[in-house]
Amino acid sequence: MAIREIRVHGDDILQKKARPVTNITPAIHTLLDDMLETMRAKDAVGLAAPQVGILRRIVVVEMEDDIFELINPEIIESDGSQTSNEACLSVPGKCGDIERPFEVTVRALDRHGEEYTVTVDEFLAAAFCHEIDHLEGEIFLDKATNIQFITNEQAEERRRIRKLRQGNRRARRLRK
Ligand SMILES: [Zn+2]
Numbered sequence: 001m002a003i004r005e006i007r008v009h010g011d012d013i014l015q016k017k018a019r020p021v022t023n024i025t026p027a028i029h030t031l032l033d034d035m036l037e038t039m040r041a042k043d044a045v046g047l048a049a050p051q052v053g054i055l056r057r058i059v060v061v062e063m064e065d066d067i068f069e070l071i072n073p074e075i076i077e078s079d080g081s082q083t084s085n086e087a088c089l090s091v092p093g094k095c096g097d098i099e100r101p102f103e104v105t106v107r108a109l110d111r112h113g114e115e116y117t118v119t120v121d122e123f124l125a126a127a128f129c130h131e132i133d134h135l136e137g138e139i140f141l142d143k144a145t146n147i148q149f150i151t152n153e154q155a156e157e158r159r160r161i162r163k164l165r166q167g168n169r170r171a172r173r174l175r176k
Contacts (some may be wrong), residue, residue, distance in 0.1 A: 004052040019157040048134030070108035075103035084126035096144030100126040
């Protein structure tokens with residue numbers, strides 16, 4: 001496993017649409033492992049492949065004991081709304097408010113190529129939407145309001161607090 005370099009705002013790759021994964025090769029497994037390790041090293045909740053320079057439709061999200069590896073994810077249902085205050089490893093120094101669904105159901109493939117469906121709400125729903133937006137070449141800054149400047153220390157602190165706050169919320173996972 002290896003920690004990969006995070007692409008930051010201004011890098012063209014973050015504005016490009018990622019291509020679907022057609023074949024889950026060992027290189028895809030390595031990418032998933034590296035994305036997890038990179039996300040953990042940065043104490044982040046989620047990461048999308050374009051953020052490490054790979055234009056493929058792959059997202060990882062981790063919250064407590066729940067690790068979601070989403071290959072070719074699609075939001076198939078969404079419900080309600082929430083205002084989500086978000087930041088992004090690719091947009092250092094800024095956070096902002098963005099409207100997200102309160103709950104989303106996402107269909108994706110796991111690393112073995114098995115299709116599964118997962119429903120998440122609140123913070124995780126916003127995290128899924130944020131990461132899936134990256135696959136469309138969109139970053140939260142494009143549609144955020146109330147954009148504020150934050151220091152690296154503040155960014156790290158908010159990631160720690162988010163992870164703790166989410167601790168007692170469980171994702172409802174439907175696998176078939
Ligand atoms: Zn992001």
